[in-house]
Amino acid sequence: MRFEFATAARIIFGEGTLAEVGTLAAGLGRRALVVTGRTPERAAPLLARLAGAGVACETFAVAHEPTVDLALEGTQSARDLGCDQVIACGGGSVMDAGKAIAALLTNPGDPFDYLEVIGRGKPLLHPAAPVIAIPTTAGTGSEVTRNAVLASPEHRVKVSLRSSLMLPAVALVDPELTYDLPPAITAYTGLDALTQVIEPFVTPAANPLTDAICREGIRRAGRALRRAVARGDDAEARADMAFASLCGGLALANARLGAVHGFAGPFGGMFDAPHGAVCAALLPHVMAANVAALRDRTPEHPSLRRYAEIARLLTGDARASADDGVAWVRDLVADLGVPGLVTYGLDEAAFAALIAAAQRSSSMKGNPVALSDGELRAILARAM
Numbered sequence: 277m278r279f280e281f282a283t284a285a286r287i288i289f290g291e292g293t294l295a296e297v298g299t300l301a302a303g304l305g306r307r308a309l310v311v312t313g314r315t316p317e318r319a320a321p322l323l324a325r326l327a328g329a330g331v332a333c334e335t336f337a338v339a340h341e342p343t344v345d346l347a348l349e350g351t352q353s354a355r356d357l358g359c360d361q362v363i364a365c366g367g368g369s370v371m372d373a374g375k376a377i378a379a380l381l382t383n384p385g386d387p388f389d390y391l392e393v394i395g396r397g398k399p400l401l402h403p404a405a406p407v408i409a410i411p412t413t414a415g416t417g418s419e420v421t422r423n424a425v426l427a428s429p430e431h432r433v434k435v436s437l438r439s440s441l442m443l444p445a446v447a448l449v450d451p452e453l454t455y456d457l458p459p460a461i462t463a464y465t466g467l468d469a470l471t472q473v474i475e476p477f478v479t480p481a482a483n484p485l486t487d488a489i490c491r492e493g494i495r496r497a498g499r500a501l502r503r504a505v506a507r508g509d510d511a512e513a514r515a516d517m518a519f520a521s522l523c524g525g526l527a528l529a530n531a532r533l534g535a536v537h538g539f540a541g542p543f544g545g546m547f548d549a550p551h552g553a554v555c556a557a558l559l560p561h562v563m564a565a566n567v568a569a570l571r572d573r574t575p576e577h578p579s580l581r582r583y584a585e586i587a588r589l590l591t592g593d594a595r596a597s598a599d600d601g602v603a604w605v606r607d608l609v610a611d612l613g614v615p616g617l618v619t620y621g622l623d624e625a626a627f628a629a630l631i632a633a634a635q636r637s638s639s640m641k642g643n644p645v646a647l648s649d650g651e652l653r654a655i656l657a658r659a660m
Contacts, residue, residue, distance in 0.1 A: 277483070277484075279483035279484075279485070279530070280530065281483075281485050281486075281530045282422060282440045282443060282529065282530065283420045283443060283447075283526055283529065283530075284409070284419065284420045284443050284444040284445065284446060284447040285443070285444070285445050285446065286445065286446045286447070287420065287446075287447045287449070287522070288300075288446065288447070288448050288449065289449045289518070289519065289522065290449075290450065290451075291450060291451055291452050291511070291515065292450065292452060293448055293449070293450045294321070294322065294325070294410065294448065294450045294452070294453065295325065296448070297322060297325050297326065297363070297408065297410070297448060298325040298326055298328050298329030298331065299329060300408060300446050300448070301326055301329060301331045301361065301363060301408060302329040302330060302331055304360075304361045304406040304408070304445060304446075305331070305359075305360035305361035305405075305406060306330075306331065306332060306360060307331070307332040307333065307334075307357065307358055307359050307360055307361075308326060308331055308332070308333040308334075308359060308360075308361045308362065308363045308408075309333070309334055309335075309336055309350065309353065309354040309357065309359040309361075309362050309363070309374075309377065310322065310323065310326070310333045310334065310335045310336070310362075310363045310365065311335075311336050311337075311338060311350065311362060311363070311364040311365070311366070311370050311371075311373050311374040311377065312335055312336070312337055312338065312365055312366055312370060313337065313338060313339070313366040313367065313369075313370055313412075314337055314338070314339035314340075315337075316335040316337050319335065319365055322363070322365050322410070323335070326363070333363070334353070334357050334359065336350050336353055336354075336373075336377075338350075338366065338369055338370045338373045340369065341369045341372075341425075341427055341434070341544065341551070342369055342372055342373035342376065342424070342425075342426050342427065343426060343427045343428065343429060344387050344388075344391070344426050344427070344428050346373060346426075347373060347376040347377055347380060347387060347424075347426055347437075348380070348387065350373060350376075350377040351376075351377045351380040351381050354377055354381050354405075355381060359381070359405070360405060360406075361378075361405055361406040361407070361408070361445075362374045362375075362377055362378040362381075362405055362406070362407045362408075363407070363408045363410065364407060364408070364409050364410065365410040365412060366410075366411075366412050366413075367411070367412060367413040367415070367416065367465070368411075368413065368415060368416030368418045368425075368465075368551065370412075371409050371411065371416070371418035371419055371424075372418055372423075372424040372425050372426070373424070374407055374409065375404065375407055375409070375418070375423075375424040375437075375442050375444070376424035376426055376437050378404035378405040378406070378407045378442070379400055379404040379405075379424070379437060379439065379441070379442050381404070381405045382402045382403065382404055382405050383400050383401055383402050383404075384401075387426070387437065390437055390439075391426070391428075391435050391436070391437055392435050392436050392437075392438060392638065393433065393435045393636070393637075393638075394428055394431045394433060394435055395435070399439060400439040400441045400442070402441070403441045404439075404441055404442045406444075406445040406446075407442075407444040407445055407446075408444065408445065408446045408448060409444040409446070409447050409448070410448045410449075410450070410453070411449060411453070411454075411518070411521065412453045412454060412457075413454060413457060413461065413465040413521075414451075414454050414457075414462075414465055414466060414469055414504075414514070414517035414518045414520065414521040415464070415465025415466060415467075415468040415469045415521050415524075415552050416465070416468060416469075416472075416521065416524075416525065416551075416552075417469065417472055417521050417522055417523070417524040417525020417526065417527075417528065417529075418525060419444060419447035419448075419449060419522070419525060420443070420444070420447050420522060420525040420526050420529060421443075421525050421528065421529040422438060422439060422440050422442050422443050422529050423436040423437060423438040423439075423442065423529075424436065424437045424438075424442065425541070427544065427545060428545070429545075431545070432545045432546050433541070433542060433545035433546075433633065434541045434542070434544045434545045435541070436638070447522070449518055449519075449522055450518075451511070451514045451515040451517075451518040451519075452514075454514050454517070454518060455508055455509055455511075455514060456508065457508060458508075459505045459506075459508070460613070461552075462501075462504050462505045462508065462517075463501070463505050463556070463612040463613070463614065464550055464552030464553040464555075464556055464614070465521070465552045466497065466501040466504060466505070466517050466520075466521075466552075467501070467552060467555060467556035467559060467608075467609065467612070467614065468524075468551065468552035468555045468556065469493070469497055469517065469520045469521040469523075469524045470493075470494070470497045470498075470501065470520070470524075470559070470605075471524075471536050471537070471555045471556075471559050472493075472521075472524030472525070472527065472528050472533070473489075473490045473493030473494045473497065473520060473523050473524045473527055474490070474494065474559070474563070474586055475528070475532070475533045475534035475536060475537065475639075475642070476490055476524075476527035476528050476530075476531035476532060476533065476642075477490035477491070477494070477527070477582055477585075477586065478534065478566070478579040478582045478583060478586075478644045479531050479532040479533070479534055479579075479642040479643070479644060480532075480579070480642070480644060481531045481532040481642055482531045483530070483531065485530070486526070486527045486530050486531040489523045489526050489527050490523065490527050491585075491589060492519075492523055493519070493520040493522075493523030493524055493527070494520075494586060494589045494590060495589050496516040496517070496519055496520045496523075497516070497517065497520040498589060498590040498591075498592075498604075499516065500512070500513040500514075500516035500517050500520070501513075501517060501608070501612075502608070502611070502612070504516075504517050505612055531642070532639070532641070532642025533639040533642050534562065534566075534639060534640070534642050534643040534644065535558075535562045535565070535566070535634070535639075535640055535643045535647060535652070535655070536555050536558045536559050536562045536639075537555065537637075537639035538634045538635075538637045538639040538640030538641075538643065539554070539558055539562075539630065539634045539652075539655070539656070540554045540555050540558065540639075541634075541637050541639065542630055542633035542634050542637060543617070543620075543622075543630060545633070546626065546629070546630060546633075547620045547621045547622065548620065548621075549617075549619075549620035549621075553614060553615065553620075554617065554620070556609055556612075556614040557609070557614055557615070557616055557617050557659045558617075558655065558659050559605055559609065560602055560605045560606035560609055561654075561655045561658040561659050562655055563583065563601070563602045563605060564602045564606075564658075565647060565651050565654065565655050566579070566583070566643065566644055566645055566647075567580065567583050567598045567599065567602060569645045569647060569651060570583075570644065570645050573645065574645070577644065577645070579644035579645070580598060583598035583601055583602075584596065584597055584598045584601070586598075586601045587599075587600045587601025587602075587604065588601075590604050590605070591604050616659060616660045617656070617659050617660050618660045622656070622660055624657075627653055627656055630656065631649050631652045631653060631656070634652060635649070635652070
């Protein structure tokens with residue numbers, strides 16, 4: 277047995293923990309670039325706490341999923357302003373932008389020197405500037421991952437800047453920051469969180485530590501997601517989902533993902549679509565395809581048994597089968613009103629390019645079974 281586990285230097289979880297951000301930031305530097313969502317005014321409580329701790333700050337808004345150019349713009353802003361740390365407060369896009377900016381702030385050259393797939397993939401030479409990652413959604417787990425996903429519109433792909441040197445100095449997870457999320461966003465991000473504890477659990481790269489994390493994340497997401505969507509002020513459900521999201525980030529950063537994310541990355545490069553909604557639409561169909569392929573080719577494969585364990589964790593039924601787990605997820609996706617991928621412009625004419633890009637993606641390499649182009653085409657058709 278050999279595995280590596282790396283995560284943020286410090287994880288702080290719990291209701292009200294945002295109050296600690298001033299002290300934390302003061303220990304990391306004197307001037308922060310505060311990366312926010314499209315409305316920086318929503319970060320007013322955070323900015324007030326930083327000011328109270330004597331930390332100067334400037335805001336940088338991320339209005340959409342980050343691009344390579346946006347990361348460069350933010351890096352230049354941080355450099356011009358003399359920032360020595362980055363505080364990313366928002367959803368996955370905000371945290372990815374913040375981590376990318378922090379990495380490029382301390383490493384010379386062009387982002388394409390370091391980007392996967394479309395770049396030269398060189399390793400980062402220096403640790404990123406310190407990052408405090410504060411999620412305001414419960415989905416991506418980006419507060420504890422070692423990569424930043426950036427879109428390249430000219431290449432029509434989303435790719436990662438990836439290095440353990442990018443792990444945040446502090447992941448500050450306060451479930452109270454998710455209470456006002458609308459039901460649809462709660463559903464999409466929550467299903468992304470569920471995907472990110474299922475895929476690392478069935479990948480061949482799983483290890484005993486990520487297994488334990490995934491089991492807890494699956495159990496919590498299974499009992500809490502419907503409740504969080506139905507009642508945003510359900511504090512217990514919100515805490516469960518924030519914890520499940522954290523579990524997903526810890527797991528995917530130290531194991532692998534699979535075909536859902538193998539598709540989702542290229543899909544996001546080709547179509548304007550929320551990442552979580554794409555993952556949600558794909559998840560039950562990828563699960564069904566994997567279960568069928570494993571039964572057909574390697575019926576003794578351990579991942580097939582793991583799909584049955586997922587079913588038991590989700591349903592609470594000790595006799596549940598892998599098929600029961602697929603059905604449970606399919607019903608959940610339908611109950612939460614997740615739209616098909618045709619909503620975002622997918623048609624059969626795009627299948628070939630999307631499948632080719634997915635087959636090249638790093639996430640697809642973590643799938644428990646190699647799926648043929650025909651099987652991938654069937655997944656897309658069912659997810660439409």
